[in-house]
């Protein structure tokens with residue numbers, strides 16, 4: 400309730416915008432009618448490297464790719480909650496949410512985090528966790544700075560680029576044992592980044608790890 404009042408109050412000063420086309424919309428809408436009409440009827444299920452299941456409401460194309468780019472590069476953090484609303488529906492339809500113990504997210508290297516000022520995966524994970532009423536915690540750190548995955552042309556380079564880049568935060572380890580963990584990111588591109596995060600979590604805690612992203616790239620297996 401308080402959150403709704405806060406949102407209404409905020410909308411007087413910062414008009415709400417459609418995450419997909421940036422047009423102004425009413426504060427309680429998740430998209431303008433035109434963009435909403437372009438939402439796919441079904442969600443896609445893909446696999447991160449290592450076979451970890453990943454559900455995504457959109458493919459990375461057109462207005463959906465624009466939405467992720469705005470969140471990631473244009474400081475348009477207000478859209479996170481609206482994107483998380485679509486992610487919530489996708490997660491509810493793809494998984495048994497009763498089984499999910501914890502939500503976490505793909506971390507950024509601290510240098511990249513301080514350059515951007517926020518981690519879009521963390522914003523999405525926190526908004527989603529609030530909607531699903533599941534705890535969200537940072538469980539991983541990225542201790543190796545990597546080149547952007549799209550700059551690595553071969554599959555082997557993409558794999559080597561992220562290999563060993565993540566580790567589980569030491570004091571979080573006992574909390575993760577045998578749990579079902581949902582890992583969030585904005586986009587599943589090559590599947591290596593998400594796969595590496597899942598493997599790192601699974602190896603440390605014998606957990607079941609599943610994933611969700613806002614977008615999935617069409618050609619992640621090529």
Ligand SMILES: [Zn+2]
Nearest residue numbers: 417420431434
């Ligand atoms: Zn729109």
